[in-house]
Amino acid sequence: MRRFDSALGLEARRGPVATALKVLVYTAMIVVFTGPLIGLLVSAFGKTLDPTSFTLWPDAFTLTNFVQAADxxxxxxxxxxxxxxxxxxxxxxxxxxxxxxxxxxxxxxxxxxxxxxxxxxxxxxxxxxxxxxxxxxxxxxxxxxxxxxxxxxxxxxxxxxxxxxxxxxxxxxxxxxxxxxxxxxxxxxxxxxxxxxxxxxxxxxxxxxxxxxxxxxxxxxxxxxxxxxxxxxxxxxxxxxxxxxxxxxxxxxxxxxxxxxxxxxxxxxxxxxxxxxxxxxxxxxxx
The missing domain is CATH 1.10.3720.10 (MetI-like)
Structure with a gap:
């Protein structure tokens, strides 16, 4: 993370504004890189009927998709x-x-x-x-x-x-x-x-x-x-x-x-x- 801060010019910055900016950047990175994976994981164990609905929070946990995958x-x-x-x-x-x-x-x-x-x-x-x-x-x-x-x-x-x-x-x-x-x-x-x-x-x-x-x-x-x-x-x-x-x-x-x-x-x-x-x-x- 220190090298990443240096690349963005955030390492030398101090104070609440710099801290808030770091949190914002790191949060955006987590969402971009892990969001699709979490969405895939949640949808695979959920009741997904609409292919356009891709959620990060499951409505109901089910193993039906994996049972049907066996068929x-x-x-x-x-x-x-x-x-x-x-x-x-x-x-x-x-x-x-x-x-x-x-x-x-x-x-x-x-x-x-x-x-x-x-x-x-x-x-x-x-x-x-x-x-x-x-x-x-x-x-x-x-x-x-x-x-x-x-x-x-x-x-x-x-x-x-x-x-x-x-x-x-x-x-x-x-x-x-x-x-x-x-x-x-x-x-x-x-x-x-x-x-x-x-x-x-x-x-x-x-x-x-x-x-x-x-x-x-x-x-x-x-x-x-x-x-x-x-x-x-x-x-x-x-x-x-x-x-x-x-x-x-x-x-x-x-x-x-x-x-x-x-x-x-x-x-x-x-x-x-x-x-x-x-x-x-x-x-x-x-x-």
Whole structure:
């Protein structure tokens, strides 16, 4: 808050007028950032019959919307999302830490080209690679496997993300080489040095890529749309689009499904909050 006060020029101001101005600014921030979330939470547990009525105070508490959501298979879609994000995030973090270790500690020809390719993948919109991706998943090179209509088709493409690899690479470069040399003198091998020295020191970076990776995979829409051939395999983002276009679905069910889609991202941030903030702070100091 002190930095925010400095940005607005309020830090040096004293007196009742400055205090009232601070309270007004902070209240406006709370309303802007938490108002929609509170409104969604209240409406999901309330009897919302009019889609234009969005209140911050419930008229009557009810679980009817969540019961009706079960009739629309919302919880099946939620489970599918958890399966994809669970295995996808685990694979993504494994690939990121090992790839980052190679880029940060090993010297090989073409390393700059590899970094440029990863940056290029981050700059391409999903719509551009949609058709090539569907062709590759329909006939996986070398293995000749058809991953369309399988969970593996939704998990493998998110297993490598340039952002996570770059974050881990830059963080590992800051780990002192002397720690590895001391471990090798004590007889530690490559893997033992990596798991006991390098990886524990990179926990803040793991928190950063964990939060961003979870959000990226959880919000995937185009990839599950390409891979899922049956409604039973839909993830929650696709289901929300389907529920929105279904005239038989009430606004209350849609709000309940939206709340279920939002809560995991908030829980993931709270779970990794300490490492996430330490990672951002470390990156700011090193930068």
């Amino acid at each position: 629309k298979n919302v919880y099946t879609y939620l489970l599918n999302s958890f399966v994809v994000v669970g295995f996808g995030l685990l694979l993504q973090m494994l690939v990121s830490v090992f790839a980052a270790y190679a880029l940060a500690r090993k010297k090989f020809r073409g390393m700059t080209v590899v970094m440029l390719i990863m940056l290029a993948t981050m700059m391409l919109p999903e719509e551009i690679i949609a058709i090539p991706l569907s062709l590759v998943l329909a006939d996986l090179p070398l293995l000749n496997l058809d991953l369309i209509g399988t969970y593996a088709g939704m998990i493998l493409p998110v297993g490598a993300w340039g952002f996570s690899i770059l974050v881990m690479t830059e963080f590992m470069k800051e780990v002192p080489v002397e720690l590895e040399e001391a471990a090798r003198i004590d007889g530690a091998g490559e893997l033992r040095t990596f798991f006991t020295i390098i990886l524990p020191l990179c926990r803040p970076a793991l928190g950063v890529i964990g939060v961003f990776g979870f959000t990226m995979i959880w919000d995937q829409y185009l990839l599950p749309l390409i891979v899922a051939t049956e409604p039973d395999m839909w993830t929650l983002p696709i289901a929300l689009r389907s529920l929105r276009s279904d005239e038989e679905v009430g606004i209350g069910v849609l709000l309940a499904a939206s709340l279920l889609a939002l809560l995991p991202s908030i829980i993931a941030f709270l779970a990794f909050q300490r490492q996430f903030m330490r990672g951002l702070t470390s990156g700011a100091v090193k930068g």
